[in-house]
Amino acid sequence: MIPGKDGSLPRDFRHNAEKGEAMSDTYITPEMRAAVGREYRWFTSYPIDASDIRRWAIAVYYPEQAPPQYWDEEQARKTRWGGMVAPEEFNPFAWMSAEPRASLGVEAARPWPELYLGVTPPETRANILAGLEVEHTKVRMRPGDVIRSATTLAGYRERQGRMGLMLFTTSEERWTNQHGELVRTGRMTLIRYR
Amino acid sequence: MTSASANASKNTLTGSIKVGDTIPPFQREGTLQHWNRYAGVNYEFAGHHMDDEIGRHEGFPSAIGMAPLILAYLHGMLRNWGGEDARVVKVAMELRRPFLRGRTLIASGKVSGTREEDGELLVDLEVWADDDQGTRLVGGTAVMALAL
Numbered sequence: 001m002i003p004g005k006d007g008s009l010p011r012d013f014r015h016n017a018e019k020g021e022a023m024s025d026t027y028i029t030p031e032m033r034a035a036v037g038r039e040y041r042w043f044t045s046y047p048i049d050a051s052d053i054r055r056w057a058i059a060v061y062y063p064e065q066a067p068p069q070y071w072d073e074e075q076a077r078k079t080r081w082g083g084m085v086a087p088e089e090f091n092p093f094a095w096m097s098a099e100p101r102a103s104l105g106v107e108a109a110r111p112w113p114e115l116y117l118g119v120t121p122p123e124t125r126a127n128i129l130a131g132l133e134v135e136h137t138k139v140r141m142r143p144g145d146v147i148r149s150a151t152t153l154a155g156y157r158e159r160q161g162r163m164g165l166m167l168f169t170t171s172e173e174r175w176t177n178q179h180g181e182l183v184r185t186g187r188m189t190l191i192r193y194r
Numbered sequence: 195m196t197s198a199s200a201n202a203s204k205n206t207l208t209g210s211i212k213v214g215d216t217i218p219p220f221q222r223e224g225t226l227q228h229w230n231r232y233a234g235v236n237y238e239f240a241g242h243h244m245d246d247e248i249g250r251h252e253g254f255p256s257a258i259g260m261a262p263l264i265l266a267y268l269h270g271m272l273r274n275w276g277g278e279d280a281r282v283v284k285v286a287m288e289l290r291r292p293f294l295r296g297r298t299l300i301a302s303g304k305v306s307g308t309r310e311e312d313g314e315l316l317v318d319l320e321v322w323a324d325d326d327q328g329t330r331l332v333g334g335t336a337v338m339a340l341a342l
Contacts, residue, residue: 059231080279088282094237133286
């Protein structure tokens with residue numbers, strides 16, 4: 001299996017690149033280019049539970065105790081937020097979304113957008129995460145909130161690197177709450193190569 | 195911390211920030227105890243996060259930590275510095291090397307600019323995470339908002 005999330009190249013692929021295997025001129029087909037800008041995936045979360053927030057904070061801050069505003073309602077009321085809010089990076093879609101009913105386990109194995117867009121993906125055998133960017137608005141996620149995410153194919157670019165021709169695929173994500181308020185935007189860049 | 199004391203610490207912080215300041219590091223060991231807790235809340239059960247053998251099979255020296263957990267550690271570092279009334283506005287990180295099991299991750303940050311906007315002090319930072327052998331795991335930028 002090819003590493004998909006952690007940014008380093010498996011030894012086997014480094015060796016292949018060093019051998020100078022033949023590379024194509026481009027991975028980007030007209031069909032792929034035409035798909036840029038299309039929304040390809042969306043999720044609606046179940047309502048966020050206070051215990052989801054508690055568990056998230058405990059996991060992220062382990063082995064230290066998480067800040068009390070993430071597990072103590074009384075303390076949370078005294079903050080600027082007036083109640084419990086989730087840490088900004090909290091993921092309300094873990095385990096299962098309300099709509100569609102798909103687990104992230106399936107997602108992680110097929111992270112590239114072409115499969116959702118009905119577009120033939122390029123033939124690559126390596127897939128790694130190159131970068132993550134998140135921007136949070138002043139609207140916080142709170143217990144009871146239902147979050148909707150929509151992901152768009154933002155673009156492709158290519159670059160010659162140590163691994164030969166590499167395809168960079170960037171997707172953009174927008175999260176809104178049940179009031180239609182923007183909560184967060186994100187960008188993820190994946191690198192693929194042969 | 196009470197709201198009053200939070201405000202006191204917040205005001206102290208906003209009044210003293212200057213370009214070049216470093217913020218307290220956020221350090222976490224790379225153990226399955228840490229990673230499995232995060233796997234449980236973020237549904238991240240890929241074998242290379244849990245099993246050295248699978249990590250080696252994929253070309254790494256060991257199991258490797260999750261990139262979103264590193265992103266969460268950067269958020270945690272920023273929140274620990276900014277206090278309970280601060281908010282993380284933006285974090286961008288570029289992945290450079292894997293976080294290997296048995297290593298310790300040390301996230302750090304340095305102030306690169308400040309500006310006031312809409313009743314908040316926005317602080318621009320360079321952020322990064324190295325392991326305990328000095329290998330740069332991620333580099334990036336962040337923006338933190340502190341209430342004025």
